[in-house]
Amino acid sequence: MKILLVNSLYPPEIMGGAEVSVSLLAEALALRGHQVSVICLHKAAETSISEIRGVRVYRLQIDNDYWPFDQDRKPSRLRRLKWHLRDTWNREAAKRFGAVLDAEAPDVLHTNNLTGFSVSLWSEAKRRKLRVVHTLRDYSLICKRSTLFRNGQTCARRCPACATMTAPSLIASRMVDAVVSNSQFVLDQHQKLGYFANIPGKVIFNIADVSEAAPVSPPATGDLVFGFIGRIEAEKGIEVVLKAAELLPDAGWRLKIAGKGLEQYVGGLKAGQKNDRIEWLGFTKAANFYASIDVCLVSSVWPEPLPRTLIESINAGRATICSTAGGIPEISGFSNMVGSYEPNNFRQLAELMVKAVNDTTRWKMAQPLQSDFADKFSPDSVTRQYMEVYSAGNSKAP
Known part of the structure; x- marks a missing residue:
């Protein structure tokens, strides 16, 4: 089968888990004999074509006012508004995309994050009578910030501006033949607003090849080592973690923070705390990070669809303490050593961390995986489920 995937970014350009998940899926499909190509965006003014692990990229x-990804400083509010308005239905992006569609002539179009492209791409596919499958990996179709998160809080309801600017996405969602989500939570958030009405929906987890992996050995005896890994930003709950750390005892623990964020923001966080038990690692390879900690903190305060760090930490045999935001509870239950707390509740998080410190031996123990854990995230399982969706036919559910 000829499969064309679309995502805003693609490795080596990585901003988050979506790029990793899309690349793993593309490579797994290609490895299984399918002809796979990917369309993404880059900063250059000309189209480039390359081959990466059997995938044509x-x-x-x-086609917009500025490059919105990986910025050190936010553009002005007016400039951001202009950008988002164009991103509601970008005709130039659709035209450019259509040329690649004609060159590739795929059997199915599989779109993912469309920020920078807009949902106008779906109209190009339907004009060519292509089957369209869309995977929800964020909230960009219903929220222009893509997070359902504003002013430090999850949005209880959509603001009028988001409802207005995402109206084209709501209408365009009728062009999709099947919708997939990496968590039930995200799918529910879209469907309750009328998106993808009467269109078959399915939850398929992301690939995380854990089939041959074994839990890594825990760090040496001593202090209980907590770890946070991910982009350093408010949405990920780093401020909640630091507030909780202020309430911990003076001994018996350490905290390692791995990841990058806006320089000014990260600098402010570091300046605001002087505890020498907290170590800022910067960018760190995931395997090295998990091998150096005992308990992984998944502290998102925004309704994160499905954090890859949680899957990785469970696979590494790490105990976890997780917020209940978004799709996190759908995965945290697979951990054999887990504590859960309400998002933003730093006092509740601190209580769980203190309990872990007081029972260090048990929380340091590498946890065995549940027997069916690897299967849910394996390339074989995920590609099989996607092939079923790709091949289901063009008729929509009644």
């Missing part, structure tokens, strides 16, 4: 220029 088209990198197109962005």
Whole structure:
């Protein structure tokens, strides 16, 4: 089968888990004999075509006012508004995309994050009578910030501006033949607003090849080592973690923070705390990080769809303490050593961390995986489920 995937970014350009998940899926499909190509965006003004692990990758220029990814400083509010308005239905991006569609002539179009492209791409596919499958990996179709998170809080309801600017996405969602989500939570958030009405929906977890992996050995005896890994930003709950750390005892623990964020923001966080038990690692390879900690903190305060760090930490045999935001509870239950708390409740998080410190031996123990854990995230399982969706036919559910 000829499969064309679309995502805003593609490795080596990585901003989050979506790029990793899409690349793993593309490579797994190619490895199983399918002809796979990917369309993504890049900063350059010309189209580039390359081959990465059996996948043909088209990198197109962005047809908008500025490059929105991986910025050290936010553009002005007016400039951001202009950008988002164009991103509601980007005709130039659709035209550029259509040329690649004609060149590739795929059997199925599989779209993922569309920020920078807009949902106008779906209309190009339907004009060519292609089957369209869309995977929800964030909230960009219902929230222009893509997070359902504003001013430090999860949005209880959509603001009028988001409802207005995402109206084209709501209408365009009728063009999709099947919708997939990496968590039930995210799928529910879209469907309750009328998106993808009467269109078959399915939850398929992301690939995390854990089939041959074994839990890594825990760190040497001593202090209980907590760990946070991910982008350093408020949405990920780093401020909650630091507030909780202020309430911990003076001994018996350490905290390692791995990841990068806006320089000014991270600098402010470091300046605001002087505890020498907290170590800022910067960018760190995931395997090395998990091998150096005992308990992974998954502290998102925004309704994160499905954090890859949680899957990785469970696979590494690490105990976890997780917020209940978004799709996190759908995965945290697979951990054999887990504590859960309400998002933003740093006092509740601190209580769980203190309990862990007081029972260090048990929380340091590498946890065996549940027998069916690897299967749920294996390339074989995930590609099989996607092939079923790709091949289901073009008729929509009644």
